[in-house]
Amino acid sequence: AQKVTQAQTEISVVEKEDVTLDCVYETRDTTYYLFWYKQPPSGELVFLIRRNSFDEQNEISGRYSWNFQKSTSSFNFTITASQVVDSAVYFCALSEEMDSNYQLIWGAGTKLIIKP
Amino acid sequence: KAGVTQTPRYLIKTRGQQVTLSCSPISGHRSVSWYQQTPGQGLQFLFEYFSETQRNKGNFPGRFSGRQFSNSRSEMNVSTLELGDSALYLCASSRNGANTGELFFGEGSRLTVL
Numbered sequence: 585a586q587k588v589t590q591a592q593t594e595i596s597v598v599e600k601e602d603v604t605l606d607c608v609y610e611t612r613d614t615t616y617y618l619f620w621y622k623q624p625p626s627g628e629l630v631f632l633i634r635r636n637s638f639d640e641q642n643e644i645s646g647r648y649s650w651n652f653q654k655s656t657s658s659f660n661f662t663i664t665a666s667q668v669v670d671s672a673v674y675f676c677a678l679s680e681e682m683d684s685n686y687q688l689i690w691g692a693g694t695k696l697i698i699k700p
Numbered sequence: 701k702a703g704v705t706q707t708p709r710y711l712i713k714t715r716g717q718q719v720t721l722s723c724s725p726i727s728g729h730r731s732v733s734w735y736q737q738t739p740g741q742g743l744q745f746l747f748e749y750f751s752e753t754q755r756n757k758g759n760f761p762g763r764f765s766g767r768q769f770s771n772s773r774s775e776m777n778v779s780t781l782e783l784g785d786s787a788l789y790l791c792a793s794s795r796n797g798a799n800t801g802e803l804f805f806g807e808g809s810r811l812t813v814l
Contacts, residue, residue: 617800629790629805636800675743679799685756686799688733690743 588678590691597666598699605661605694607676613637616680618659620650623693624672632674635659663696671698702726704793706806714814718779721809725772725793731755732774733798734766737788737808746789748798749774756799778811786813 587610597603609618620632633643635652643650647664663670676691705724713719725732733748733756745758749768766776772793778785788810792803 621803626807627788628807629792629803631802631804634800634802677743681799687756687758688745688798690735690745692742 588676588689588691590674590676590694592694593692594695594697596697596699599668600665602662602664603666603696605663605674605676605696607659607661607691609657609659609676609678611657611678611680613680616678618652619677619679620659620661621675621677622672623675629675632661666696666698668698668700671696704791704804704806706789706791706809708809709807710810710812712812712814713781715781715783717781718777719781719811721776721789721791721811723774723776723791723793723806725774725791726804729793729795729804730772731794731797731801732768732772733792733794733803734774734776735790735792736760737790738786743790745798746776750797755797781813783813786811 589608616637618635621629622632623629633650640652649662651660673693673695675693678689679686707722723732731750734746736744736746746760747754747766748756752768763779768774788808790805790808792805794801794803
């Protein structure tokens with residue numbers, strides 16, 4: 585069965601610290617997609633990144649970076665020099681297609697608190 | 701461009717009633733997907749509509765249904781409401797499909813069942 589585990593329920597750091605959010609997934613398929621979304625207090629989920637299973641290249645976007653490792657089934661997210669505005673709940677999600685159907689499976693989310 | 705609009709934002713119903721939620725996607729997006737978010741179960745995929753056809757479905761009972769109109773607007777209906785249906789219902793639109801593409805979410809409809 586597909587599964588996405590975000591073991592860190594809540595992380596609290598002081599502004600300017602680096603922080604890494606972990607995501608471990610389970611799938612039997614070779615073709616799948618992984619996502620990260622941010623949910624600020626306003627409630628509206630915001631897309632951050634998508635990775636397909638064939639693209640293990642790490643990605644950097646400003647202060648954000650993602651480390652995708654198929655060998656450990658992990659897709660971790662690092663924020664460098666965190667800011668108060670980064671405070672939100674972050675979700676990792678997995679999508680795979682089976683028999684012309686798919687389900688987007690979400691992790692439980694990690695609540696990130698950045699203290700000034 | 702205008703984002704995803706969900707109505708109503710808040711509503712209160714009693715057990716046994718039914719409810720209809722509406723979602724207007726971003727112009728040009730053909731896919732609308734629905735999600736239920738609760739503190740206990742987290743985010744769960746309900747279903748996706750693409751060009752007026754249900755393309756994918758999550759593991760929810762038949763009381764949860766939806767449809768999509770020719771202008772891509774979508775409605776979701778829950779019949780015979782139960783207390784456990786209290787949740788934030790999120791709608792998302794995407795250009796090519798919810799399983800591979802970037803999803804644009806609305807602010808959600810918060811349903812309370814008494």
